[in-house]
Amino acid sequence: MPENISNKYDAVVIGGGIAGQETALNLADMDYKVLLVEKELSIGGKMIQLSKVFPTLDCAACITTPKMSETARHPNITLMLNTDVIETVKTNGHFDITLNIRPRYVDEALCTGCQQCEWVCPKVVEDSYNSNMVGRKAISIPFSLANPKIAAIDMEQCLHCKKCEKVCVPKAIDYNMQPKRVNVEATSVIVSTGFNLFKPKNKPQYGYGKYPNVIDAMQMDRLIAPTRPYNSLLRPGDGKVPDNIAYILCTGSRDSSIENAMGCSAECSNNPICSQICCMYSIKQAQLLMGALPLADITIYYMDIRAFGKGYEEFYQQAKSMGVNFIKGKVAKVTPKEDNSGNLILRYEDVATGKLKEVKHDLVVLSVGVLPNSGIVKTFTNQKLELDDQRFIKQVDELVSPSLTSIEGVFVAGTAAGPKDIPDSILSAGSAASEAASYIKRFSN
């Protein structure tokens, strides 16, 4: 991190997904000094992992990468990556924030992002950017569209063979880098920590984690993205080109049976609400799959199709006319076919006929839902940042001032306050910026 940066900001934005970037850019364009804190090695959030995005089917990267570079380059924005918020204390109307920058073991100022180190590194680890469907090296650039494009070492996996150090021309690698504590002072805080995806293992009847050809929707978005992990669109179980794909909607959403099944904690508890994005992203993926695999059959098992936004209903009708098969029915169970083919049997109740049916598919996609990611509230120590019943950040004046939270001066943007698609996340970020700017202005005159 740049050492010479002042430690006073008009706003600290926590979380660098699309909502956080949009809020930071709006405030920075108003000449406010913004610190953007991101826990990962690159900004971008979930959106940078996506293939194309509904309803216009433009490529996610084409929309996000320019935003990311604008954010990274903006003279009023300081980025702090690989950083955790330790504590936020409100005193005399401002916030004292303690941050911890974890070491990446590569000097940001020196690394040119050339990837020489990555090619020679012999240690292969899971590539989380690709939802672990492929490997990457213990030292690597987080992903090809990362910003900043700087390598990092996964120290837990590193073999200390020093091969990377030898090939790095600018001598950027530093195995002894230490974590760093930073204290900053801010007039306002914007929480844009996004959401977690439902972990499909918590729905054991669908076989995720047991049968390699049951994947979740984020994995499918990676498989169809131009920056995909495989040479083509293949199923992870055995590299076959799939031709009969099923989607199970509302996996982990609109569902109050999870707790009972698992007897587990907040991580995987009941989720009575609808996740708002999974119908549409599944329809999107179905359309993209029709393009990539023109001969494949695609079936979407749903409860209701919630195509509510501008252009969404039209997008749904288009998928139907392209030949995507929509079946209203609840899937009870997924089991493997007994012939070692890697194919799967889906058992469901068909609402149209009232009959229990079994069908074969060669790839099953679980359209997993949106869960809150609100661990950040614990770091607000002397005032309480309240959560709503679903454990999203509570909007205290939802109708009139949707970004206000229970602490004056703390605002919420994007999916941190509840499920949203990208257009809605961007609008909510704009509105958080408007609230925050109005608030900061009070202090500047």
Added chain:
Amino acid sequence: MSPLNDDKDSITSSFYLTKQTSFRIAMKQRIGVYICHCGGNISDYVDVEQLSKLIANEDNVVISKDVMFACSDSTQKDMVQDINDQKLDAIVVASCTPKLHTHTFRNVAIRAGLNPYNYTQVNVREQCSWAHSDKPMDATIKAYGLIRAGINRVKYSEALENIEITAQKAVGVIGAGISGMRAAVDLARMGNHVYLIEKEANVGGRVAESGKLFMTGENGKDVIDRLYKRIKEIPEITVFTNANLDKVSGSIGDFTLEVSVKDEALKLNVGAVLVTTGFDFYQPKEGEYGYKLSDNVITLQQFNKLIETSNDKLVYNGNAIKSVAYIYCVGSRQSKGENKYCSRQCCSAAIHSSLNVHEKFSGVKAFHLYRDIRTYGKQELLYTESSRKGDIYIKYEEKEPPAVEVKNNKTVITVKDYLTYKKELSFDVDLVVLVTGMVPRSDSNDISSKLKIPTGSDRFFNEIHPKLKPVETVIKGVYIGGTCQGPKNITESVQSSLAAASKINTILRKGTLELEPIVARVNAETCLWCEKCAAVCEYDAIKPIESNGKMIAQVNTSTCVGCGICGPVCPSNSIEIVQFTDNEIESMIDGFMEKAEINTKQDSQENEISSGKQIKLNGFPKIWREIASALDDKTLTIPQLSEQLGVESNVLTWHLMTMNRYGVVEPAGLDEDEAYYMYKLKK
């Protein structure tokens, strides 16, 4: 130059080839060129040292250097010094993609007192050394062409200044519904004057007419009262009611809104305009589900009023209401009709009304005849609650809509229920409520034509791009918020109008606006004002003006976005974009094609590189080495490899794909029948 080009006298076969006659500029004479090694990323493949020597001999090049890291602090300092010492009038940096360091080197120029536009970036990394790392010789030749093109281009470069315009720190907000009112508050809090212009006698729009609202349970009128009270406390907001927008002129930073308030005509000077004119409710046609044919068929709005105004008992037309059927999607999702879209908030609104009925009156049975229940997000809780209260849900499909008939004084509904295998149900109810959708306001054409806002196929106002520019319109300085852009609930409407308020504040905050100088310009001598350019310009940036006794096109530099769409359509080639002029583009093409006298000592280097880049698998996972030796000269599929090595096929896939990614193996065709790819070792 091409030999053909000297043939000055020949006739053009098409007017599209006319050469421009004016816009002559002084060519740059003292150019500095910096070629980056990028610590080997470039210099491992491209012979940058040789190139920098060759480039030194180019016309008008005063300095040519190869540098280890062009972006490093020390090199930047050297460049500043060179510009000053050698009186350079332009610089070229050949390094990585312009997306990375354009700003870095523009700033170097600025620090040295050189105009930042007298610098050209040449991409010899992403589009040369890396793309052609397999052919270093050819990469060097290409880099030579690319750099010469950059030099040619910079010779024609012009010093440009950002366009600065004064911006009125005042905003006209059209429509004082909740979106407009709420945006007015923040715009004022952020330091702008706001004129809130409302057509009706009262502020508050549809929310003011509503009773209890989902999801908070607040009363609509209370919400508006609270907001209006706040507005009245802010002196920077001027509210006009009974006000009509008559005319709009001017452009970003300086619009004039002509507004008549009762008999008074006002002229308001504003820097930006926010349109928040809202929506109309869909009006069912006579006979649509018995509307107007039966007294017992009403719309959801009428029903909500009824709930509001009834006490103790739900009574309509003197009859106690004990059963209600809600028919959803009335006027929405019409696959054959005009309104193809979903109106987004009506499912939740209808269910919320039903819950209000249960709360206020007991013993009212509810039947919901729906197509899909779209209580997305937390609104799902309303649906769950209503099901728990015993509401009955019946799913119909558009092709078999429910029928509403009056038989023996009873309102009878017949519908096929898709939840019970299309069983036909017939029952009578006391009241039928049509859940009507949102449509664009009947007067929205008037607004859109005055402000030149385009509408989409759904007839709502259209943003430029749903994700990149969701509240911006193609008219710079004109923004849209709330439901005039498309159906939304209250929270979403407020979010969008506040997002617009943010964007407006970013442009008005300083009182002056700086715009990039990359815009179109017109050659006054040759322009004939044929209007072709104005016709294609989507930003309304071209207007006629008189010059030397004739009409010519004039570009409004504050609204032009520099897309260049006007360029190719001009029959006399009289309009162009700075930085992308014929001279610049055509001289680049010349630069690519000039013969390169490159020393070809490269053979040895080529071998060295290919062997240097061979991945040695020592130290790599054992399974990689096993896969590599199993493949050897063969091509195999994943199941074949899996069987041969006795490794589970998903584990094998994972490793093989990782090897594919790091260039150890590559696909060797698809076995169509089996639907498996074959793989081989990459040589």
Added chain:
Amino acid sequence: METQEFKPRILVFSTDKISDPGIDQAGLRKIHYSPSVYTISIPCSSGIKPRWILHAFEQGFDGVFIAADGTECSYSSKCSEHTNSIIVEAQKIMKERNINTKRIRMAAICSVCAEPFVNHISTFSKILQDLGSIKNEIAEHKAPSLS
């Protein structure tokens, strides 16, 4: 590696925000394509003047490839139409000059479309290889030049 006696030279027009980053991705991921491909990046493919295309042919480029934004264009929703009509216009002039109209080609390239770009270029190269050098066509037919 087979050696081709004739390597067609291709001029690519790309766009600053979308297709040029896509072409960069090919480099970044070391997906190789022919080194006789040169790229000029401009704001929007709808701004390419036919005379630039003709100039490229006269200077010895064997083909011109337009890496357009398609529906992703942030300037105009009619971008593809505009670009198409530019190509039609250019092809008219090419016909007059006996330049084979197949020497111009357009495809939408997104900002991560590294592979599609490389595939388009290799298909196009094959077409141009069959057509042979532009020099044959331009030399055959002494065309009037740009005035």
